[in-house]
Amino acid sequence: MSLRLSTVILPYRRWNEGGRSAWVRAEQLGFHTAYTYDHLSWRSFRDGPWFGAVPTLTAAATATERLRLGTLVTSPNFRHPVTLAKELISLDDISGGRVTLGIGAGGTGFDATALGQEPWTPRERADRFAEFVPLLDRLLTEDSVTYEGRFYSAHEARNIPGCVQRPRLPFAVAATGPRGLRLAARHGQAWVTTGDPKLYENGTPEQSVEALRGQLEKLSDACGAAGRDVSELDKVLLTGFTPDRGRPLESLDAFVDFAGRHRELGFTEIVVHWPIPDSDFAADEKVFERIAMDALAQLT
Secondary structure, eight states, rough: OOOOEEEOSSSSSSSIIIIHHHHHHHHHHHHHHHEOOOSSOOGTTSSOOOOOOOHHHHHHHHHOOEEEEEEEEOTTTTTTTTHHHHHHHHHHHTTTSSEEEEEEOOOGGGTTTTOOOOOOOOHHHHHHHHHHHHHHHHHOSSEEEEEEEESEEEEEEEEOOOOOOSSSSEEEEEESSSHHHHHHHHSSSSSEEEGGGGTTTOOOHHHHHHHHHHHHHHHHHHHHTTOOOOOGSSSEEEESSSTHHHHHHHOHHHHHHHHHHHHTTOOOEEEEEEEOOTTTTTOOHHHHHHHHHHHHHHHH
């Protein structure tokens, strides 16, 4: 089974002070996709610079030629399907059809309250996500959409000429619960996971592998219930949130071992964080670049 290697570049640097160069270098290193987080602010970066995902990806589209670009992930926390669809169609056009939308239900971080609302409960997030994804699917594939839902509405929303990618740009749906997995099975071209968060602090890499195996089995069941072959979906692992933490980036051999174990589970794409000094994503840049250039050859 072939494996893709991608990266996620956090939008914390000014474009002309290291922001642009990271995206250009990601293409030079041969990454399949470079993603960015779609947050208003995030964790320990909250009190420092942090830029918007769609403008960043638009700039990255003009600075690169082959690299796929995407969010990891966009959520309903501060997005509306109608306005998001318009931005995505524009971004897909500017990039020449190189955009993947990573999308999830959102969490309880700063995004959840930045617009002045109370944080939604897990059930409320799932309810909104279940309405958000199908509506966004329609908005990206139909010229005009009218819809009245519980949470979202669209009145003759026009999205001409639609996406460069047909019938629309791909969705990579982040989900581990049953409702989210059903959405991935119905609307996703890929599925995204960060592993089991309960294992992050005190779990072992072996326990994480078993938890991921269980998630993949549930995804397969959801696809079966939707009348779809699970092999049609790419399986994406965003690293840095399993008990392995940053160890896979300590050496080429460590990464090859990590990636090989997860490829055997059925993952088709591994995403690593671009190194950020003095953060949870600190890594030796030379080792990181060697992994980018040489790891996949050792996994063939």
